[in-house]
Amino acid sequence: MAEWLNTLLQGLLLGGLYSLFATGLALSFGVMRMINIAHGDFAILAAFVAIAVVEPLGLNPFVVLLLIVPLMGGFGYLLQRLILNRTLGQDILPPLLVTFGFGIIIQNLLLVMFSADTRSLDIGALGTASVALGGDVAVGVLPLIVMAVAVAVLAGLQWLFAATPLGRAFRAASDDSEAAQLMGIDNRHIYALAMAIAMAIVAIAGVFLAIRANIAPTDGPARLLYAFEAVIIGGLGSLWGTLAGGIILGVAQAIGLKADPGWGILAGHLAFLAVLVIRPNGLFARTRER
Amino acid sequence: MSASTPIVERGTRASRVGLLLAALLLLAAIAAPWWAERSSQRLFTEFLYTLALAQMWNLLAGYGGLLSVGQQGFVGLGGYCLVVLGLQAGLNPFFIVPLAGVVAALVAIPAAAVLFRLRGAYFAVGTWVVAEVLRLLVANTASVGGGSGTSITRTVSGIPAWWRESTTLWLALTLGAGATLAVYFLLRSRYGLALTAVRDSEPAAESLGISVARVKWFAYLASAAGCGMAGALIFITKLRIAPEAAFSMDWTATMFFVVIIGGIGTIEGPIVGTLIFFLLREFLSDYGSGYLIVLGTVAVAFMLWLPRGVWGLLASRFDLHFFPVQRRLRNQALKEEK
């Protein structure tokens, strides 16, 4: 019994990490109506940059976030402003294929620079610390921190979208990009800012991933798929839905993993397909378009 | 207004030259086992199955407007047909190739039922999930070798080497030329018109009485079957199969590269793209990951600055159409005025 409870709790907290991955993806779809196929690869890129900085300097991985997050944010701004904005339009093929190409480039650049070996960020005792909840039930401190950060990021985004002029501009540009220009909104700039925020969140997700697990240069696509599944399970257009989607995915994977070590990821995919069959619009959909 | 009747035609001078050229090439390729070295034969084989894969992706994305990044799922499935039907059931491997197409199409039916609930870019990522599900299912099945894969040498060991190599080439030729011709004739049929209409504007096609869903469904199944057959053939030449290689994203990456460079939405594009792909590989393959970085960069650059590909550029500049699928309206009177 306690064993299963632990599994459930692990899956639930894993959902926090998945939600961090999903939020950036949901943001770029929500504002620009595009999917960044290299989303996961950018997370892995951020993680490897963190590893490259942490190891020689001996920094704390959390401190490194202060460097990586603005760095990836700025990179995201330039990426959108200089390249991805040119691909936006009626046709969905260009943004998809350009970002797909970026994914291939990033994976192979990382392979050249870091080899195919798996790496991780060492956080010391914190990595294994846990809080006992009575009985034999315990939760890790690190997963709790990740979940707290995920919730904080979502709350921050909700505030940004609901209560700030920038958030209004995001929503307006997403509703009707031409009418938004008539309001004096520079869509190219707004899209670039949205991508900057998405990339900043992706950087957090990537660094946390490298703290929690070993990563390899080719891990990006799997991360994209989890993020995508969490977004669809949660329902498009629903900010908190991505957290619910992440949790459902995390729990499904944890249960699958417990049943058979080879079945963890598969169970997650199957949960996604099941939701797609039963509730095509996701569990908490706000918009119907996809 | 002149009373002359415009003439609707499809053929062009280039298309007649193209037909002749294609026929000659075809004959040369069929005869390759008698004149080419074994290494060149292998290269031809590889060229042809790459062309087949590219045509299948082009059919989906270029004509059907369906973006898939999960075609590797059907390639892998086709490859594993060799294990189940060949290694275990003892069928002749070459006989398995068409069967693999049937199997892939059968698997595509439930996949389509789920995936068609997603649109556009979401459909694309969805296809990737399905491919991953297939990979993980295979990797978790011990009887087909599990995650580490299995040797399939035994399925082909009974066949004399010359016949094995030659039949492989002929099959590859059938698939490569067949895929090209199949797309060509499909597009010239009523279905083709419907496909193009669907790509250009779904609501407009719908209002013309075209069932968008059915046309897309058909394109998806046809493409799955083509990829499945190519997959079986590919692994006949590899002699060893493992989930990582069979369901590798690289298959779809290659299709996407070839089609984008060559020219999406044209039949000639994948042929040109495959040529460029093999040339690049010849020069760059020594650089390992660097080679893939170059490929990725070239593809991104094409998408940004030359989205119609090399063939699109040539065709519009020189008005070339070796495989004319659009009906061309020629007005006699207009010509005379000029």
Place this chain on the structure above:
Amino acid sequence: MSLLVCQGVTAFYGDFQALYGIDLRVEEGETVAIIGSNGAGKSSFLRTLSGLQAAARDSIHLDGLPLGGLPAHRIVGRGVAMVPEGRRLFPSLSVEENLLIGAYSGRPGPWSLERLYALFPILGERRKSAATLLSGGQQQMVAIGRALMSNPRLLLCDELSLGLAPVVIKDIYAALPGIKAAGSSVLVVEQDVGQAMKVADRLYCFQEGRVSLEGRPGDLSREQISLAYFGI
């Protein structure tokens, strides 16, 4: 100096030419109406003025400064705001948020939420509701208010009366004096000739992308307008 001076404005959609050299002026404090049948180029002209459609640099001047070729989002900052055809409110924004986003460009001037709610009291009452839940007339008020929030020198209105009941149209046009009093000149595109004659100081008639008639409503005869409007 005239507020808006257009000389030889053209517009293209791919190979299709929608405007063939439009010459048009709007004086400070004037209300100018453009009439014309469907496809005459009225909306294309407003789209070109607002920057949604490319224009040659020197074909459009506002206060003597060239406006042509600027992107739409910068033209708002220069003081030209548009009430687009079909209103184009932002569905995921409330009434008040729609109005607030109108002030995004940050141009200083007389308009504020309070002043708008005084002009259109119903919007104050419904400021929290989703903009698309309002009636057509109320939505048109939001669209006008949204444009006014950028404190425009020149307000462009595309087909204000389209799809609205006569009594509602009257309400909408009743706001015009208040808008002019606050310092905006107005350029309206109107298919309803009677309505245009009533509100405009001067009017232009477009036909197939050209100006076919120009003058003060009182100086123009029915026959002149009919000829300019229909070309027959």
